[in-house]
Amino acid sequence: MxxxxxxxxxxGLLLLGIHRKLIARIQRRPGPPIxxxxxxxxxxxxKTTWIPVTASSTLFVGVVLIAIGIWTAxxxxxxxxxxxxxxxxxxxLHKIVEHGFGLSSGSPYGKYGGVRSVISAASExxxxxxxxxxxxxxxxLDLSAIMHYQQVNGPLLLIAFPAACAMFLVILSKxxxxxxxxxxxxxxxxxxxxxxxxxxxxxxxxxxxxKTFVLLATFLAVFxxxxxxxxxxxxxxxxxxxxxxxxxxxxxxSPFDSVTIQVMVTGIMLVYAAIILVVLS
Amino acid sequence: MxxxxxxxxxxxxxxxxxxxxxxxxxxxxxxxxxxxxxVPSFPVTVLALFFWxxxxxxxxxxxxxxx
Numbered sequence: 001m002x003x004x005x006x007x008x009x010x011x012g013l014l015l016l017g018i019h020r021k022l023i024a025r026i027q028r029r030p031g032p033p034i035x036x037x038x039x040x041x042x043x044x045x046x047k048t049t050w051i052p053v054t055a056s057s058t059l060f061v062g063v064v065l066i067a068i069g070i071w072t073a074x075x076x077x078x079x080x081x082x083x084x085x086x087x088x089x090x091x092x093l094h095k096i097v098e099h100g101f102g103l104s105s106g107s108p109y110g111k112y113g114g115v116r117s118v119i120s121a122a123s124e125x126x127x128x129x130x131x132x133x134x135x136x137x138x139x140x141l142d143l144s145a146i147m148h149y150q151q152v153n154g155p156l157l158l159i160a161f162p163a164a165c166a167m168f169l170v171i172l173s174k175x176x177x178x179x180x181x182x183x184x185x186x187x188x189x190x191x192x193x194x195x196x197x198x199x200x201x202x203x204x205x206x207x208x209x210x211k212t213f214v215l216l217a218t219f220l221a222v223f224x225x226x227x228x229x230x231x232x233x234x235x236x237x238x239x240x241x242x243x244x245x246x247x248x249x250x251x252x253x254s255p256f257d258s259v260t261i262q263v264m265v266t267g268i269m270l271v272y273a274a275i276i277l278v279v280l281s
Numbered sequence: 282m283x284x285x286x287x288x289x290x291x292x293x294x295x296x297x298x299x300x301x302x303x304x305x306x307x308x309x310x311x312x313x314x315x316x317x318x319x320v321p322s323f324p325v326t327v328l329a330l331f332f333w334x335x336x337x338x339x340x341x342x343x344x345x346x347x348x
Contacts, residue, residue, distance in 0.1 A: 001301070001302045001305055001306075001312070001315050001316075001319065002298040002299060002301070002302040002319060002323070003302070005319065005323060045330075045331040045334055045335065046334060046335065047335075048335075049335055064324070064328065065324040065325065065328065066324075067324075068323065068324035068327060068328075069320050069321060069323070069324045072316075072319060072320045072323050072324065073316065073320045076312065076315075076316035076319070076320070079312070080312050080313070080316075198335070199328060199331040199332060199335055202331050203324070203327060203328055203331065206327055
């Protein structure tokens with residue numbers, strides 16, 4: 001299983017590289033090679049590393065271990081077909097980790113990045129409604145049961161398309177260079193990651209690769225159903241292409257606009273969930 | 282951290298991860314036990330590997346004095 005974990009991390013980083021390359025090509029820039037994110041991880045792991053004197057050293061180091069650890073756990077929940085709620089719980093835990101990254105450094109850029117991470121928690125509210133709709137249809141929140149439901153009834157992407165859109169929005173809010181990437185806005189230098197450099201940033205890159213793999217694979221499992229490995233890879237690449245187009249053609253929003261849109265989506269999703277409940281009951 | 286210490290932590294972590302994966306592969310432990318071993322050991326192993334590469338080359342600190 002360690003081999004699968006390492007391969008998932010590297011493939012997740014490759015997907016982020018494809019995402020970056022596509023954004024560049026759409027914007028008529030040459031862009032970096034698609035393996036750039038893997039090179040980034042290796043590059044940071046060779047750079048000089050220390051802990052700033054203003055940092056809380058325990059939290060500064062511990063948060064990197066926790067970031068990799070929680071997505072390792074999410075990977076195994078996904079592989080075992082466990083509860084979707086656990087994966088979503090880990091997704092929310094990641095917000096706390098981002099906050100921890102920002103607060104531990106003692107840098108104002110990091111702190112503002114951490115604060116924005118808390119603000120962007122608004123993106124999780126559509127997720128709750130999306131999960132509720134899935135539960136109404138499948139009568140379960142176990143990934144294995146959700147996939148079995150789709151084998152019998154067809155993909156939830158067609159049955160509950162608005163729920164898929166809401167979850168897509170949640171994944172979009174986690175992608176770099178996206179309209180909702182307010183935690184990494186340039187006015188904050190690198191946001192919550194500003195002071196984590198060298199080995200710490202390399203560890204964060206490992207976390208990002210694993211997170212990307214888990215989120216995309218979860219989306220496919222929940223809305224397409226069980227897929228063989230080649231189809232899973234094709235599906236994830238297609239999903240990253242759609243995400244890249246979404247990121248490339250939309251500017252980064254201000255924190256206020258970002259939260260406003262996500263709250264509006266939540267409102268629409270609540271109305272949709274209410275209609276589904278009335279129709280199915 | 283000394284280079285040899287980082288190397289030892291990495292090798293111990295790598296052996297633990299490999300043994301857990303091997304036991305799961307042979308059906309001797311369930312996935313949950315394998316995951317319970319890998320979740321704490323994988324991050325430590327990864328950072329220890331990076332430290333092993335980097336140990337002995339760390340520079341001094343530059344205190345942040347912006348506020």
